[in-house]
Amino acid sequence: MKISIGDVALPGDYCEEICEVAEKSKVIIGPGLRKEADRVYITKPGVLKKRSPCTYWVDSYQKRYVPSRGENIIGVVVQKAGDIFRVDVGGSITAALSYLSFEGATKKNRPEVQVGDVVYAKMLVASKDMEPELVCVDSHGKKGRLGVLTDGFVFKCSLNLIRKILNPSCPLLESLKNEWPFEVAAGMNGRIWIKANSMRETIAVGNAILGAEYLNDEEIKTMCNNIAAILAGHVS
């Protein structure tokens, strides 16, 4: 079926608008789109989106993570194997994290990472045929915000929710940060790490994040107020 931008797309549909633009200029087609012969076909169910000038993708609901280069992810160390750690990132296979890719790590000075620790890391290599590789430093050798996350709680959610709360225009974290102090790290692989002063506050952050999935901006704000009220009512 022929569809246009903003429509709900199903696998097998095609979009002629993209081809028309492609004749004049270069077009970037993102996830869920595939060029086959002279048409652009949709391969995932979702909403066809466009970003000016000419980037197209399908916004689909997904829980399975497919590694891609440069994304910040949250993983769990599952194994120490010689000089690398194997990290479960929720993909089809585990990712490798070298012990040298921590800030200030040398052969003598190994970082303290235990099996079962949660790490916030960047995808360095993500190709179809190779094991993904992670690093916990940036190109200057500084750790920034990456590294092992201690305490707190990790939970899984859909990839869409991560993109939603990381969107600068999303009011969720804006309105939550005024209510009570907490830390949050969102990995593009559908995992969120949260930490607050008390257990109840940590649960409240998780509740707010998961609750925001199907709400619009206004509803998110009222939900945040509600949660803050519940929390305050119990603490005092």
Next chain:
Amino acid sequence: MKEVFLSNCEKSFIQKIISEGHRLDGRNYNESRKLNITFGSQYGSCIVSLGETKILSQVSCEVVQPKQIRPNEGILYINVEISPMAAPQFEANRQTDLTVYLNRLLEKCYKDSKCIDLESLCIVVEEKVWSLRVDIKVLNHDGNLIECASIATLASLAHFKRPDVTRSGEKVIIHTLTEKDPIPTVLYHYPVCSTFAIFNNNILISDPSFIEESVCTSSISSEEGNISGGLLVVGMNQYKELCLLNLTGAAIYNSSIVHRAILSAADKCKSIVDLVKKTIISDDNLRQKRVKINFGDIITSDHVQSLSRKDLSICLKNFDLNEKTSPKDEVMMDDESDVELEPSKYDVVPSLPQTAEIKAKKGASTWIEISSDSEED
């Protein structure tokens, strides 16, 4: 099977919030998730959902030769399947410890408790009997598979009807459903399993979710050696008779836990059996009015937006709920109900029908009594 890997921070967080009196999804310790039973278009097929855990159960029957040692009894066969659809860590067509464990527990609960009148399944002695086969398929795994699977088994067995049979001399005629009304299975009693997760050796949590289950059974739960937990499965029927007890994980060294679990399971199983019976009756009424029933109803009536989950996996206790109960009161209430419920045990036991099997269970219930007495001493 790929193992699910829980990070240390998840484990310690769950341990901590539970010792503080909270649960991750905002439930109370003895609160279950929402139970929903739907029947399919055929007799004996149903989908049971317990929160996000979903199980499909289908009963089928065929005529087979009976076993040599029991020539006048039918055969009940239970088969559990867990596919990658349930959770990504499972592999297709591979038996895991979990499937064997589930299978065995269900067999104990339904075969060994003799809840089904197997003699009524006999057609010709030593030649032909009905063999009932229960196929359990896990559609989604979010913890507490045992309870959900046992409800599914019970509901589909109680709902199932086998074709009628007439004998004329040597010939046996099996009638189709249109020729003669099918016959329901005879159930003497309705056993149901309920699961409790034990934390810190004194906190009982009913209907544990996947993460709670994995935290309480994981061996390295904490640096302090004294913290240990496990999963306790209690099978009970509607007369509050014990049919099954099973413990995985660390040993219990406090008998009051088992006592508490049995008391709380008694009420829970009663209400579950009532619900199962009620849904079967209403389903029967609908069928008599020739209303078409199938699994499509789940989608059209309840789950229009199956993705917009109402119950979040992480939730505050009072989120969109007005009544306030502090966790401390909850624990107090538990203790009180323990004490109050004990006399009711005496009432229930003598009023039972006087079959030989049930007398054996009477012994089992006196055991509870004794243990409670010795505890008071």
